[in-house]
Amino acid sequence: MDKKILTRLTKQHSILGAVSACILTVVFVCGSLLFFRGQLLNWQFAWQQDNQVERPMSWQSAVADLTEKVPDFVNQRITLTTDPQHNHLYQIYVGHDDRLLYNNQTQQLYGQDTAQQAASDFLYFWHINFTTHTGTDIIAIACILLMMVTISGIWIRWKDLVKKFHQYRAKGKSRDVFKDSHVLLGLGVLLFMLMYGWSSAHFNIGYEINEPVYQKYAQKSGESYSHELGFPSKPENYDMEATLTAERLNQVITDFQQAYPNMRIARFDIYPRPWVRLRVSGESDRSFEFVTAFYDVHGNLLYEPERRPINDVYNIMVQLHEGHLLGKSSHLLYFVLSMMAIAAMLIGNLYWLAIREPKRAGQALFKLQRACLEASTCGALLSVALLLVCTRLFSQGEPLTLLANQLIMIGSILCCGLLTCYFKQVKDSSHAMLQGAGVLFLLLPCIDVIRLTLGHEFYSFVSGDLITIHIAFLALAGFSFGLATVVVRVTDKVKKRAIELEPVNDRLA
Numbered sequence: 001m002d003k004k005i006l007t008r009l010t011k012q013h014s015i016l017g018a019v020s021a022c023i024l025t026v027v028f029v030c031g032s033l034l035f036f037r038g039q040l041l042n043w044q045f046a047w048q049q050d051n052q053v054e055r056p057m058s059w060q061s062a063v064a065d066l067t068e069k070v071p072d073f074v075n076q077r078i079t080l081t082t083d084p085q086h087n088h089l090y091q092i093y094v095g096h097d098d099r100l101l102y103n104n105q106t107q108q109l110y111g112q113d114t115a116q117q118a119a120s121d122f123l124y125f126w127h128i129n130f131t132t133h134t135g136t137d138i139i140a141i142a143c144i145l146l147m148m149v150t151i152s153g154i155w156i157r158w159k160d161l162v163k164k165f166h167q168y169r170a171k172g173k174s175r176d177v178f179k180d181s182h183v184l185l186g187l188g189v190l191l192f193m194l195m196y197g198w199s200s201a202h203f204n205i206g207y208e209i210n211e212p213v214y215q216k217y218a219q220k221s222g223e224s225y226s227h228e229l230g231f232p233s234k235p236e237n238y239d240m241e242a243t244l245t246a247e248r249l250n251q252v253i254t255d256f257q258q259a260y261p262n263m264r265i266a267r268f269d270i271y272p273r274p275w276v277r278l279r280v281s282g283e284s285d286r287s288f289e290f291v292t293a294f295y296d297v298h299g300n301l302l303y304e305p306e307r308r309p310i311n312d313v314y315n316i317m318v319q320l321h322e323g324h325l326l327g328k329s330s331h332l333l334y335f336v337l338s339m340m341a342i343a344a345m346l347i348g349n350l351y352w353l354a355i356r357e358p359k360r361a362g363q364a365l366f367k368l369q370r371a372c373l374e375a376s377t378c379g380a381l382l383s384v385a386l387l388l389v390c391t392r393l394f395s396q397g398e399p400l401t402l403l404a405n406q407l408i409m410i411g412s413i414l415c416c417g418l419l420t421c422y423f424k425q426v427k428d429s430s431h432a433m434l435q436g437a438g439v440l441f442l443l444l445p446c447i448d449v450i451r452l453t454l455g456h457e458f459y460s461f462v463s464g465d466l467i468t469i470h471i472a473f474l475a476l477a478g479f480s481f482g483l484a485t486v487v488v489r490v491t492d493k494v495k496k497r498a499i500e501l502e503p504v505n506d507r508l509a
Contacts, residue, residue: 006156013152014352016145018373021345023142026380026413028345030127032338033120033384035323035331036472039465040120044391044399045103046458046466047451052106054459059265060250062104067246069102069109080268101399105459108398116399119391123384126409139200147197153186182351182490185344192337193344199321232294232302234275242297244276251299256280260291277302290318335472339479343486346377350487353426354494361424370426371417378433379416381480385440386412388473392447427491431484438480445470 033040048054062080101110101118110116129135186193256265263282271277278295294302323334353370360366387408391400400408416433423429448466452458458466 017149020142020145022376025377028342029380030123037120039469042462042465043469046462048457063249064246115402117402118399122405143197143200150193182347189341244297248299252295349373354491371420375417378430379413381437383409383412385437427488434480434484438477441477444473
């Protein structure tokens with residue numbers, strides 16, 4: 001490869017990688033936990049309150065309770081989400097901004113007056129848009145940069161790796177090829193990064209791109225915009241005065257479950273305008289299976305959209321992105337791959353800082369770059385861990401407010417940036433942040449074990465979820481401790497290499 005092209009590619013890879021990693025590290029950290037979103041939700045509300053007696057639960061009972069808690073829910077755009085067994089905790093979304101959390105066990109509805117929000121819900125909205133609409137566009141740009149960084153990394157290193165691999169293999173030293181941790185991790189998650197970068201960019205900019213296209217086709221076909229999006233047209237002689245009741249909702253759910261016994265209800269949507277219709281979306285634990293059906297307020301099936309190649313492609317992309325490709329087992333695989341992607345981005349950023357530290361340590365611009373890069377990578381792990389610890393210690397059985405969640409996340413990231421002013425070297429500050437994150441993640445299972453030994457009781461149906469999420473916490477703790485060790489060794493290696501090359505550079509000068 002031409003030396004000038006190699007230099008330009010390396011510079012582009014470093015700069016764009018640093019920028020995208022600043023944004024996407026926290027996205028990947030939140031996403032790695034969201035593969036266990038249901039388990040995380042049940043973990044937060046696992047403990048019984050005031051000797052609450054467990055009661056039989058069902059989707060139908062949740063709907064019946066909803067009619068009492070929010071009597072005018074029919075007049076609002078509302079979404080309910082459930083779990084595979086239809087008997088755990090439920091999340092209720094009213095409109096596009098308000099978010100309510102419903103505990104089907106205690107019959108409590110959170111979020112109406114104090115903007116309370118479950119930790120899993122907050123991590124989800126941080127993952128998809130930084131809790132703001134503008135964040136969606138920022139993440140889309142970062143995902144495009146991620147794909148560019150991945151492609152340039154392939155182009156920079158693939159010939160070098162192949163050449164060295166054969167050279168080391170001939171001398172019996174093939175293991176030496178894997179000394180570079182950043183390259184190894186990058187190769188390990190190569191397809192994963194490209195797939196996530198493409199699917200995330202598509203989801204985040206899909207509305208802006210597709211809306212004018214749908215409008216154009218709607219004008220040509222004479223159909224309405226909502227029909228082009230897959231919504232049914234209003235039936236003839238539709239009774240606009242008909243009201244939606246809990247009985248009709250339950251009948252729709254029962255009919256859907258009987259028609260598709262292998263599907264679990266993932267979403268249940270009510271659209272009040274311009275006429276009330278219901279949409280039930282189900283998905284299976286097997287790959288590439290989605291069913292969406294529309295009903296009227298009487299519970300009658302209106303129609304099911306025809307399966308088209310474009311819909312199948314979109315469904316496959318959703319399955320790939322959310323980790324349903326191999327069923328439940330893919331959640332664990334994606335969890336491991338996401339941690340590898342986090343490690344690759346974090347080590348790459350710190351490697352970039354370590355190369356420049358010997359000559360630029362005293363410069364104000366470098367101090368600012370170091371604060372931003374370390375806070376947004378190592379600080380992302382620490383802030384998420386701190387949020388979960390605060391959720392467990394201070395929620396007292398109720399979700400924290402949205403403002404409290406935001407203050408914890410943003411405040412801890414800013415504090416991590418200020419921490420770089422205290423430590424003189426990159427390896428010291430990053431090591432401290434990662435060690436702190438490991439301690440906090442390790443503290444989460446310990447808190448629950450202590451509560452259990454003190455005689456507190458948790459709902460029986462969450463026992464499996466508690467085990468799953470605690471395994472994830474332990475994995476993240478080990479991951480943080482491991483990264484702390486790797487970061488020190490990588491920065492020491494870079495410093496040693498810089499010292500060795502300094503006499504050569506002086507002679508060339």
